[in-house]
Amino acid sequence: MYRKKDDLPLLINSLSIGEKRHFHNFFKRDQGLNGEALFLQLYSMQETGKSQIPKSFADSSERALVSAKRLLYANILKSLRSLHDNSSVDITLQNMLVDIELLSGHNLPDQASLILNKAYNLAADFEKFGHLLQILEWEKRLNITLDEISRPTSEIIEEERKVLGQYTQLKGLEGLYCEVMLLKRKHGYIKGDLKEQLTAQILFSDQLPAENSCLSAKALYYRNSVLSVFYWMAIEPLKAFEHSKKLMLGKDHSILPDDYLLGLLQHITSAICLGLFDETVYGIRAAEIYFNDHDLRQSAKLKSLLFVYRSTYEIKAYLFKGxxxxxxxxxxxxxxxxxxxxxxLPADHLQIVKGNLMNAHMALGSSKQADRLWNSLMQLSPKIVRKDILSDLYMFRVFDLMQSGSYEDLISASFKAIRFYEKEDHVGTQYVLERAIMVLLRRKVAIGPKVFTITIIQEIKRMIHDFIIANTGSIRFQEHYSRYVIWCDAIIHSEPFYKAAERWYSGFFTRLPRAF
Known part of the structure; x- marks a missing residue:
């Protein structure tokens, strides 16, 4: 694989002011009596954005220009290595391994052994198993020339086996974590047969060890990550929260920064599933602080993901509290x-943001903005819309029509919803509540709009309430369905959603278990 034409200018443009200054100082020696080296002239040209080739290259061959570009690229990396030689654990360990090899090559095993001990402790503390295996290999090699060996070779080999086991287990868990995150993006909430299928796929996976069988702190972290995401999908919020809370207690220095940030975001998700709205907002702030402190802005993916979580869960927290x-x-x-x-934004993330904006506008009574967002989502191809979002769009339309009093359109809307639920759920286990509500509406409204009374809204509210209790027990809250309980109250009392939500939250908060 070859470098692209714009790789060099992209590298130069990515340098900070301090890095550019260090590069100039690092290669001052190359500015001799005969003028600047060709690669430095090329650097100046690229930095200033000039397209004209320096005169020095006029008499040079094309090969000389290519060589100058390669040398410039290599020298920039050399300069960055010297500047950032201790900027991360991985770089520090790699430099230590280089030092060990150099000292060993100069027949100075005692000095190499001193660095090896420091590298070993650092790698063990941060659970850098790949580096640890290299360090153990060097320990065996240094023992050949040391007057006094560090320990018997058999002990080193035994530790290599142990580290390899830790490394293998960790990689299996990281793979399972990636798998469950893909499933979350594809399905969202899971119920019925799909839940049974994914339970077998995730909870009974060979890659998921028991808690007391985790061989490292990293393995335990990724195990909790997998289980927190899965139980969120399975609508088991207490279990999801139990595991996500442990993610906040782990040693963040041994976890990849992006995975630790995802752990914080998962805890936000778990918190709101229990109605812990203040902890949700606190979690958002903690994630933003971690994001900034660890300089993750260079990742456009993580920056967008943090935006999605803040926009989604901040809106939900304020919406439920009214x-x-x-x-x-x-x-x-x-x-x-x-x-x-x-x-x-990925398509599913954009759908989530717009769906929550739609709910927020509805809560404030901004029906035009809510309708605009609903239409924009429904106009998308069903193949690219997440199924739980599409299901909610059908429910949203029916409740919106009930609130506006457009009873004539309810029959058509409920028929469309039923067709969708039957098409997506052949065995009738995934959209039980939604289908029951639509069947009730179809039957009642078909008699005539005039008989559509508050009693029907109260019956729908009772159905949703009973479903929530059956699935959450003492929590009495479900992130998705509780919104419709509040909406029923808003319709019954002919008031804006946020007013009904404010009243609902005052009652909900007094019942919230203090153990959380």
Missing amino acids: QERKLRKAIYWVEKELELHENI
Whole structure:
């Protein structure tokens, strides 16, 4: 694989002011009596954006220009290595291994052994198993020339087996974590036969050890990550929270920064599933602080993901608490930021953001904005819309029609919803509640719009309430369905959603178990 034409200018443009200064100082020796070296002239040309080839290259062959570009690229990396030689554990360990090899090559095993001991402790503390295996290999090699060996070779080999076991287990868990994250993006919530299928696939996977069988802190972290995501999908919020809470207690220095950030985001998800709205907002702030402190802005993917989580869960927290002013501010921020992120967000993330904006506008009574967002989502191809989002869009339309009093359109809307649920759920186990509501509406409204009374709304509210209790027990809250309980109250009392939510939350908060 060859470098692309624009790799060199991209590398130069990525340098900070300090890195550029270090590069100039690092290669001052190459500015001799005969003028600047060709690669430095080329650097100046690239840095200033000039397209004209320096005169020095006029009499040179094309091969000389190619060689100068290669040398410049290599020298920039050399300069960066010297500047950032201790900027990360991985770089530090790699440099230590180089030092060990150099000292060993100069027949100085005692000095190499001193560095090896430091490298061993650092790699063990950060659970860098790949580096640890290299260090153990060097320990065996140094023992050949040391007057006094560090320990018997058999002990080193035994530790290599142990580290290899830790490394293998960790890689299996990392793979399972990637698998469950893909399933989350594809399915969202899982019920019925799909839940049984994925339970067998994830919970009974050979790659998922028991908690007391985890061989490292990293393995335990990824085990909790897998289980937290899975139980969120399976709508088992207490179990999801139990595992996500442990992610907050782990040693973040031994976990990849992006995975640790994802752990924080997963805890946000688990917290809101239990109705812990203040902890949700706190988690968002903690994730933003971690993101900035670890300089993760260079990752456009993580930057967009943090935007999705903040926009989604901040809106949900304020929506369920009925905090009108904070909800308006959140909507303003999301819509402004969405202009920057819309074209780079994955399709499912964009759907989530727009779906929550739709709910927020509905809560404030902004029906035109909510309708616009609903239409934009329904116009997408069903193949690219997440099934749980599509299901909710059908429910949203029916409740919106009930709130506006458009009973004539309810029959058509309920028929469309039933067709969707039957098509997507052949065995009738995944959309039990949704289908029951639509069948009730179809039957009642078919008699005539005039008989559509508050009693029917109360019956729907009872159905949803009973479903939530049956699935959550003492929690009495479900992130998706509790919104419709509040919406029923808003319709019954002819008031904005946020007013009904404010009243609902005051009652919900008093019942919230203090153990959380």
